[in-house]
Amino acid sequence: MSSTIADLLFSSDNGPSYPHASFILPSGAKIVTATRGALRRGGLALYNPQRATGLAARGLMWAGLFPSPQVEVQAEPLDELRKVFGDLLGEPRVECAFQFGSTGIYSKTVILVMTPAGQPLAYAKVAKLETAKEALQHETSVLSRFSTVAALQGRIPRVLGTPNWRNLSMLVISAGPTHRSPQAFGATHLDFLTRLGNTTRARGLLLDSPMWSIMTRLLTKWSGHISPKWRDRYDWAFVQLERQFGQAQIDLVFVHHDFTPWNTRIDSDHNLFVFDWEFSRESSTPAWDFFHFHLSSWAAMARAIDRYTVAQLLADAQRKWVEPAEDLFLAYLVDVALFHHDAMFREGKQDHRVLQAAAKAIDILRQLRS
Numbered sequence: 001m002s003s004t005i006a007d008l009l010f011s012s013d014n015g016p017s018y019p020h021a022s023f024i025l026p027s028g029a030k031i032v033t034a035t036r037g038a039l040r041r042g043g044l045a046l047y048n049p050q051r052a053t054g055l056a057a058r059g060l061m062w063a064g065l066f067p068s069p070q071v072e073v074q075a076e077p078l079d080e081l082r083k084v085f086g087d088l089l090g091e092p093r094v095e096c097a098f099q100f101g102s103t104g105i106y107s108k109t110v111i112l113v114m115t116p117a118g119q120p121l122a123y124a125k126v127a128k129l130e131t132a133k134e135a136l137q138h139e140t141s142v143l144s145r146f147s148t149v150a151a152l153q154g155r156i157p158r159v160l161g162t163p164n165w166r167n168l169s170m171l172v173i174s175a176g177p178t179h180r181s182p183q184a185f186g187a188t189h190l191d192f193l194t195r196l197g198n199t200t201r202a203r204g205l206l207l208d209s210p211m212w213s214i215m216t217r218l219l220t221k222w223s224g225h226i227s228p229k230w231r232d233r234y235d236w237a238f239v240q241l242e243r244q245f246g247q248a249q250i251d252l253v254f255v256h257h258d259f260t261p262w263n264t265r266i267d268s269d270h271n272l273f274v275f276d277w278e279f280s281r282e283s284s285t286p287a288w289d290f291f292h293f294h295l296s297s298w299a300a301m302a303r304a305i306d307r308y309t310v311a312q313l314l315a316d317a318q319r320k321w322v323e324p325a326e327d328l329f330l331a332y333l334v335d336v337a338l339f340h341h342d343a344m345f346r347e348g349k350q351d352h353r354v355l356q357a358a359a360k361a362i363d364i365l366r367q368l369r370s
Contacts, residue, residue, distance in 0.1 A: 005109050005126050005168060006100050008077045017072035023047070023061060026054065028102035032071060034095065036064070042118025043097025045178060046110060048262045050300050081165065085113045088161045088172060089121055105131040105346050106278070113172075120175035122160055123275075126168050131346075135278035136171050142277045143173065151195040155273055176275065177267040185293050190320060192272040193259070193289055200254035202283070206245040209252055209283040211335060218338040225345050230337075233362050237334045240369070244327040252283040259289035260296045284335070287322040291332040295361065299353040305360040307368070330365055333358045 023031045033043025044061050060066040086094045095114045101107035111124040127133040143159050146152050157173035257279035265273045317325040337358040
């Protein structure tokens, strides 16, 4: 647990403390919640697995059959946090569960604020590193901006406050619905992306857009670190994109940039509710989020990617009036790969599942054009 807030909550002081249960997730993240009862089950809402094995593990957690070593949370800082959240939300008593993110430049601590009965009231995010702090500041700005957009009302979190506790800045947002959204892309996902696109669409040149500027900057920045295979992919892809989009006016839209099944919920009216806007961005290619939903799901599920898989995706995109689907998919793949290359090199890591999936998809597109 490499978070400053963790250092405060789990200090070695010999003062009063509260026993909690801890769960180590496959990603390396850790959840700390109450040891039993409704609060334990409520705190496990922080875990949103996608694979069958993860769902089975969460069921065991609910039943108290999953290994959960007891940890002691220092009473003084936890009581302070409860008071901060209680005062902000107008609640006489609140409880907290914590998810301490795995290591990375965007790692953050997420706090689920609950009623004593384990019902969710809000989420609070706390960042340690400057990159993560900037991402949370960006999310605050985006959510505040879209709070006045009628088409997105009830579909994104509300900013409830940005309190400062022990020199730690926090973003507190509404909890939203609790029901899992469909894992397959469907009408509710398309409705949300259509609303977001209609709100932000503007005609422009891809080569003049912030998206293109970021891609070219990152390619230059990491040119000495990118492998020869990846450099060959990027060189080929940029030639293709410049040829297709050079002076062509297209619709550029605001994208969520992490539109995945695990960042969404669904309400009782079957409206999609979308969390985690830290990486969202202006003036990107249409269908960016559509393609990311699929590629990130393939990566998370370790699904094999072949010509048939890519052809199916492109056909589905065309049915949703995404044109030119193949070129927009390629633009997305280059952008998301460079984003992950940037994070990977800055963190000193060797690879990423999304990068592996993007490499396979780019190679298939190249074969289809040869």
